[in-house]
Amino acid sequence: MLAKSPIPKVPPKSRLAVFKFSSCDGCQLSLLNLEEHLLELVDAVEVAYFLEARRRELPPPYDVGLVEGSISTPHEAQRIRQVRRDCRYLVAIGACASSGGIQALRNWADIGDFVGAVYPNPQYIRTLDTATPIAAHVFVDFELRGCPVNHAQLLELVSALLVGRRPNVPTSSLCLECKRRGLPCVLVTHGQPCLGPAVQAGCGALCPACNRGCYGCFGPMEQPNLNSLGDRFLELGASHRQIKHLLRMFNAYLEPFKQASDHHERLEQQK
Amino acid sequence: MIQHVADMDYRPPPGMGGWLPVEATIVNIQPENFNTRTFTLRFVDESLCESYRFEPGQFNMLFVPGVGEAAISISSSPYQIGALDHTIRMVGAVTRGIDRIGVGGIVGVRGPFGRGWPLHKLAGKDVIIVGGGIGLAPLRPLIHWLLRHREQCRRVVLLYGCRSPEDRLYAAELEAWSGRSDLDVLVTVDNADEHWTGPVGVVTNLLRRIKVNAEQTVVFVCGPRVLNRAAAWNFLQLHVPPAQVYVSLERNMNCGFGRCGHCQYGKHFVCRDGPVFCFADIADIFAKEEI
Amino acid sequence: MSQTSAGDQKYFLPRAGLEPLVGILRQRGYTVLAPTRRDEIIALAPVESADQIARGVHDHQDGGRYRLTQADPEVMFEYGPGADSPKRYLFPPELPLVELRVRGNRFIPTSQPPAIAQYAFLGIRACELAAIKVQDRVFGLEGQDTLCADAAEYYRRTRRRALLIAVNCTRPGGTCFCASMGTGPAATEGFDLSLTELRDGFLLTVGSQAGAALGAELDLRAPTSAEEGLAEMKLAAARAHMPRHLDTRGLKERLEQTIDDPNWERVAARCLSCGNCTMVCPTCFCFTVSDSSGLTDGVYGRTRRWESCFSHQFSYVAGSGPVRSTIAARYRHWLRHKLCTWQDQFGVSGCVGCGRCITWCPVGIDLTEEAQRLGRHVPGAGAVPIPKAGGTKEALP
Numbered sequence: 035m036l037a038k039s040p041i042p043k044v045p046p047k048s049r050l051a052v053f054k055f056s057s058c059d060g061c062q063l064s065l066l067n068l069e070e071h072l073l074e075l076v077d078a079v080e081v082a083y084f085l086e087a088r089r090r091e092l093p094p095p096y097d098v099g100l101v102e103g104s105i106s107t108p109h110e111a112q113r114i115r116q117v118r119r120d121c122r123y124l125v126a127i128g129a130c131a132s133s134g135g136i137q138a139l140r141n142w143a144d145i146g147d148f149v150g151a152v153y154p155n156p157q158y159i160r161t162l163d164t165a166t167p168i169a170a171h172v173f174v175d176f177e178l179r180g181c182p183v184n185h186a187q188l189l190e191l192v193s194a195l196l197v198g199r200r201p202n203v204p205t206s207s208l209c210l211e212c213k214r215r216g217l218p219c220v221l222v223t224h225g226q227p228c229l230g231p232a233v234q235a236g237c238g239a240l241c242p243a244c245n246r247g248c249y250g251c252f253g254p255m256e257q258p259n260l261n262s263l264g265d266r267f268l269e270l271g272a273s274h275r276q277i278k279h280l281l282r283m284f285n286a287y288l289e290p291f292k293q294a295s296d297h298h299e300r301l302e303q304q305k
Numbered sequence: 306m307i308q309h310v311a312d313m314d315y316r317p318p319p320g321m322g323g324w325l326p327v328e329a330t331i332v333n334i335q336p337e338n339f340n341t342r343t344f345t346l347r348f349v350d351e352s353l354c355e356s357y358r359f360e361p362g363q364f365n366m367l368f369v370p371g372v373g374e375a376a377i378s379i380s381s382s383p384y385q386i387g388a389l390d391h392t393i394r395m396v397g398a399v400t401r402g403i404d405r406i407g408v409g410g411i412v413g414v415r416g417p418f419g420r421g422w423p424l425h426k427l428a429g430k431d432v433i434i435v436g437g438g439i440g441l442a443p444l445r446p447l448i449h450w451l452l453r454h455r456e457q458c459r460r461v462v463l464l465y466g467c468r469s470p471e472d473r474l475y476a477a478e479l480e481a482w483s484g485r486s487d488l489d490v491l492v493t494v495d496n497a498d499e500h501w502t503g504p505v506g507v508v509t510n511l512l513r514r515i516k517v518n519a520e521q522t523v524v525f526v527c528g529p530r531v532l533n534r535a536a537a538w539n540f541l542q543l544h545v546p547p548a549q550v551y552v553s554l555e556r557n558m559n560c561g562f563g564r565c566g567h568c569q570y571g572k573h574f575v576c577r578d579g580p581v582f583c584f585a586d587i588a589d590i591f592a593k594e595e596i
Numbered sequence: 597m598s599q600t601s602a603g604d605q606k607y608f609l610p611r612a613g614l615e616p617l618v619g620i621l622r623q624r625g626y627t628v629l630a631p632t633r634r635d636e637i638i639a640l641a642p643v644e645s646a647d648q649i650a651r652g653v654h655d656h657q658d659g660g661r662y663r664l665t666q667a668d669p670e671v672m673f674e675y676g677p678g679a680d681s682p683k684r685y686l687f688p689p690e691l692p693l694v695e696l697r698v699r700g701n702r703f704i705p706t707s708q709p710p711a712i713a714q715y716a717f718l719g720i721r722a723c724e725l726a727a728i729k730v731q732d733r734v735f736g737l738e739g740q741d742t743l744c745a746d747a748a749e750y751y752r753r754t755r756r757r758a759l760l761i762a763v764n765c766t767r768p769g770g771t772c773f774c775a776s777m778g779t780g781p782a783a784t785e786g787f788d789l790s791l792t793e794l795r796d797g798f799l800l801t802v803g804s805q806a807g808a809a810l811g812a813e814l815d816l817r818a819p820t821s822a823e824e825g826l827a828e829m830k831l832a833a834a835r836a837h838m839p840r841h842l843d844t845r846g847l848k849e850r851l852e853q854t855i856d857d858p859n860w861e862r863v864a865a866r867c868l869s870c871g872n873c874t875m876v877c878p879t880c881f882c883f884t885v886s887d888s889s890g891l892t893d894g895v896y897g898r899t900r901r902w903e904s905c906f907s908h909q910f911s912y913v914a915g916s917g918p919v920r921s922t923i924a925a926r927y928r929h930w931l932r933h934k935l936c937t938w939q940d941q942f943g944v945s946g947c948v949g950c951g952r953c954i955t956w957c958p959v960g961i962d963l964t965e966e967a968q969r970l971g972r973h974v975p976g977a978g979a980v981p982i983p984k985a986g987g988t989k990e991a992l993p
Contacts, residue, residue: 041398043405071891078891189891197371197889198405200398206871206907209958213875214689214902216680218637221958222662231870231958245635256908257923259868266660266959323749324693324885324898328703349701370698370896371889375914397914411701530916557913559884564734564748566882566903567910569933572940593855595925 039175042123043198044079048097050192051083053117055103055110056137056165060182061128062086062102071189078196094120098195101174104130106137106165118172125191126168129181129284133253136181137165138287166287178203181251181284184236204235205256208248212239220247227267227280232258232290253285260294274302317416318356326368326413327353332388334408338472341439343380343392344403346414354387361446362421362553362581366561367391368413369402376558376576379417380442382449389414392442392474418561419580422447422525422551424454430523430549431460433515435536437508437528438467441474443553443580444527448482455487458523462489462515466508466532469496489515509535512543519544525581527553534592537584550584552591571596605808607816608823610797611672614646617761618718620813626716626759629685631678636664638678640685640717649719650675657770657951659960673719673793676769679956681724681878682717686754687731691900693885698894706895710750716759719791722780723772723950725762727878728755729786733942734881759806762787766830771951773840773964779948781834792827799827840951842964850971851936855928857970864924866959871904873953873961874930879938879946882910905930935967 052062066087068075075081082092099121105111118124126132134141140148141164149156168174178187187203194201204210208230212219220242221228228247230239234255241248254260260281267277281295321327333345348354359379366374375397381390393400403412424447432451436444444463451461463482467473473492483490491511493504504511508528522545526536533552540550556568556575563577571590573579590596609617621628622644632641633650643649652669655662655676667674695707717724732738735748737755765772765781774780783790788807791798799819802808854860874880884903889896903910906926911919920926938946947963954962 040401043402074891074893190888193371193889193891196891197369198398198402199372199887199889202886202888204907205909206904207868209870209872210875210902210904210907213679213872216639216684216689218635218639219662219679219872219956219958222660222956223636225661228958231868231872255870257869259866259923262866262959263868265866325696325703325705328701330701370696370703371887373887374885394915400914411698413703555913555916556919557911564881565884566905567884569905569929569937572937574941589852590855595920595922596855596929 039173041198041200042195044097044123044195046078046196048079048196049082049092049095050079050098050100051094051096051121052081052086052100053083053102054086055101055114055131055168056106057103057128057130057135059086059102061131061180064182064185065100065188068185068189071185075189075192079192096121097123098192099124100127101125101131101168102127104134104137104165104167105162105171107161109160111162111171114168114171123175123195124168124172126174126177127183127188129179129251129253130165131168132177132179133285133288133291134165134167134170136284136286139282140165141287142282176201178236179234179252179285180236184238186238187236206235207231207255208233208235208237208239208242208252211235211237212242215239215243217242218245220245221266221270225270227270227272227276229263229280232260232263249280249283250291251284253288254290258290260290264294264298274298274305278302317418318353321353321415323415326366326374326415328411329389329414330411331403331406331408334404337392337474337476340396341392341394341474342404343390343475345381346389346391346412347387348414349411357389357417359383359389359417359446360421360424361450362443363417363419364443364558364561364576364580365389365391365414365416366418366558367393367399367403368415369399369406370413372402373399374413374415374559375399375403376418376561378443378553378580380445383446384449384453390445392439392445394439415561418558418576420578422553422581423583424450426523426549427451427454427458429521430458431518431521432458432462433517433522433524433540434461434463435508435524435526435528435532436463436465437532438472439474440526440528440532440553441465444525445475445478447525448488452485452488459521460489461487462491464491464493464508464511464515466493466495466511466528469494470498470501491515507535508532509539512539517543517545520546522549524550525553526551537591541584547585547588548583551581552584552587553580554582555580605802605811606819606824607800607802607811608797608819609791609800609814609816613797613815614649614672617810617814618643618646620810621716621718621759626714628716628718629682630718631673631675633664637662638664638675640678640680640682640720643718654767655769657772657955659771659954659962660957661960662955671793673763673765673791674767676765676767676772677721677724677950677952679876679952681876681950681952682715682720682728682758683731683878683880685713685715685717686728686758687735687751687881687902689902691750693898693900695895695897697896712750712753712757714757715754716761718761719763720760721765721774721950722762722783723774723777723948724878725760725783725786726774726777726779726948727950728760730879730942730944730946730948731881733944734879759810760787760789761807762790764790764792764827764831764834766793766834768834768838769951769955770839771954771962772838772949773842773951774949775835775838776840776842776844776964777945777947777949778844781838782831792830794823794826794830799823840954840962840964842947842949842967844945847967848936848939851932851967854932854971859966859969860924860928863927863961863966864922866961867906867923867927868958869906869908869923869926870958871906872956872958873963874904874906875902876952876956877934878950878952879934879948880904905933931963931966931970934963
């Protein structure tokens with residue numbers, strides 16, 4: 035997504051902090067999986083707080099804070115406020131932090147039922163009724179989408195902040211990346227439902243490259259036309275239920291997806 | 306077919322048309338208002354300082370390494386050789402980047418691009434210049450040119466509007482211009498302070514204070530979109546012929562020479578066919594939304 | 597073959613002569629690009645042997661639908677163009693322009709200009725030749741526009757070195773309308789050699805000096821009058837069976853009056869604004885140059901990428917936001933540019949009738965239908981019904 039606030043230029047050896055909320059750690063792992071660039075990154079910034087990578091914790095304030103995960107417990111809802119105060123520039127990374135993630139599927143159900151079914155002693159579980167994105171709680175300066183985030187976009191974010199550039203993170207459709215790579219369109223050549231025309235670019239068209247339709251882990255693009263795409267899926271033989279499930283995945287609770295999936299749910303129930 | 310740039314007077318000198326911008330040192334920064342500053346640039350290459358020429362109304366692409374480029378109007382006098390002024394509002398990453406570089410640092414320059422104000426259309430005419438906010442920047446070289454060639458035209462009137470007295474660009478210069486007998490300057494503000502004794506309100510209100518000799522008048526407008534529209538409309542209502550109304554437009558520019566497609570405006574590339582347009586050439590789309 | 601002057605000389609190239617042709621081109625240092633079958637599409641790709649050229653396959657194209665089926669294994673070029681066009685090679689989707697370091701008060705380039713490839717396009721279609729001609733004008737091949745001399749350098753140099761061997765279409769694809777645009781199905785100019793496929797070989801026409809020189813090395817014979825007649829008939833049949841049609845009479849003048857047409861909103865209801873049409877269009881030229889920087893090495897890069905006017909940020913103006921903020925405005929801009937304002941800018945239509953934007957539109961919006969509907973609105977008469985996207989119902993995998 036676009037920067038919500040002016041892009042700062044953070045000085046070399048700026049202090050970087052990485053925080054984890056309700057998540058699978060996959061986005062933090064993406065950071066560790068930068069391989070040869072990881073050394074460069076550690077050279078360029080000071081990793082001040084990153085529990086998954088090192089035990090040393092430097093105290094706040096931090097110049098850049100990367101936040102992974104959604105807010106799903108009362109404790110997290112408190113903690114994110116402190117994190118915001120500690121970070122000059124706060125970036126939500128990954129689908130959980132930018133949309134609530136896959137755990138936001140519980141927002142359509144009764145959390146008590148889940149807790150009761152899973153835990154023998156549910157009275158010890160403290161959780162919120164909903165899992166929500168970071169931006170629902172505090173001001174977020176920038177978001178990186180994806181489940182998990184894309185390596186190249188993580189690097190772009192950091193190198194952009196080091197020179198004060200607006201990170202080159204497109205908000206246009208996945209199709210542009212897919213076509214630049216010259217991949218066969220799975221929707222047109224196979225009639226396979228592919229969310230690509232409504233999903234934000236950034237992954238490099240991973241799934242279409244494997245002959246699979248996009249399932250939208252980068253969330254909705256800038257102005258998705260989900261009505262028209264849904265109609266097309268129906269023409270291709272998909273059911274309302276299938277379309278609902280396609281939309282209710284990693285970014286289910288992000289607005290255009292949420293509304294469209296509710297729409298298909300209503301139509302499914304009318305049948 | 307639109308006439309290509311072959312007939313344009315000033316084009317990038319050799320070496321300035323490629324993707325590697327040439328270096329220029331920031332030699333001075335003059336604050337204009339809370340978010341606008343005038344940067345004076347001098348080419349590192351001395352021979353360029355001599356050979357670089359532009360016409361009033363043209364722009365440069367200013368480059369900050371690693372950050373990007375922004376199209377910025379040249380705002381200095383065309384007779385000021387060797388140093389180029391660019392008045393910049395800090396609203397994007399590139400413009401903030403230029404500010405961060407500071408005096409003594411270098412930025413990249415490509416240009417000059419576009420078509421400027423039609424100086425050959427002024428002979429024997431009244432000239433009315435309408436500026437709003439930062440829109441005065443591309444008009445400033447024109448005013449300097451006019452003051453040099455004052456004998457060519459009849460009256461010269463500058464109507465300028467901005468938000469408040471503190472927001473005025475080139476405040477000292479405006480004062481100096483006001484004192485001249487060969488230039489009528491009228492400045493209006495949206496919000497006055499206790500020291501302001503001039504008019505308050507939108508710039509088109511100033512039209513009531515001047516006499517417009519429609520057939521004999523050439524109008525130059527540069528400002529925000531609403532001002533461009535209102536001013537053009539007002540002058541047309543006063544029966545100024547559409548071919549004598551010129552407007553400078555702002556668009557997203559990426560290449561500067563009419564290839565990247567970003568700045569298209571109907572059939573025009575604003576960076577190549579503009580930014581200054583004759584109203585008669587854009588009359589069919591000027592009032593339309595989202596062209 | 598002894599004559600080497602360019603002209604309208606016709607010869608017969610036996611089917612077996614295609615392999616030596618590829619060999620000679622490769623010997624001369626060309627990268628031979630020909631239609632190949634990749635996954636379920638026809639894609640323009642480098643080949644080392646004529647065997648790699650797609651054959652024995654038919655394509656079935658409709659709005660938002662593309663399928664390949666088996667055909668007589670002997671026939672070679674009985675398919676229309678795939679999503680890719682020579683644009684991918686002459687105007688690459690991503691091109692690093694320059695890399696630089698800052699040393700004192702100087703920008704020091706640290707990269708060489710991009711290497712210029714030598715391409716021989718074998719089996720491109722008349723519409724693609726027309727598209728190359730359009731892009732020649734866009735990038736100023738004739739050189740009258742010196743303003744962007746450096747900036748369009750890659751296109752000009754690659755283009756000047758390229759060899760164009762066209763194949764005339766005897767079986768138009770399902771979304772083709774080149775006959776309406778006057779660009780096909782037979783290539784009439786701009787090629788070095790052109791081929792018309794017959795039963796056991798090709799009727800070969802020489803179109804340039806370079807083509808004549810190449811022909812001199814091939815095993816050619818004079819065609820019989822029956823062969824020439826058959827080629828004529830096949831092309832006439834292709835012209836007659838063109839599946840789509842666009843009435844270009846007065847089209848530009850009509851579109852000039854369509855800014856306020858209510859049909860834009862109707863298309864916008866279907867348009868996904870995904871930009872597929874602009875990516876596959878062989879003439880669309882919009883790009884963005886974006887800047888990058890290394891984390892620690894102090895190297896700054898500038899890269900050119902294909903961009904689409906359908907993206908929301910395309911017209912973004914710092915401080916005031918995007919100019920074209922609605923899908924209707926972006927579709928209007930694209931279609932009017934393609935069929936109308938392009939002619940003002942470059943003296944030629946931006947559409948060559950290849951039908952790619954129809955086939956590869958995920959919802960099958962048909963440019964020919966939309967263009968016909970525009971500018972004909974009678975207030976209060978009610979709107980023309982929109983046909984559904986092409987393609988039959990198919991089960992989900």
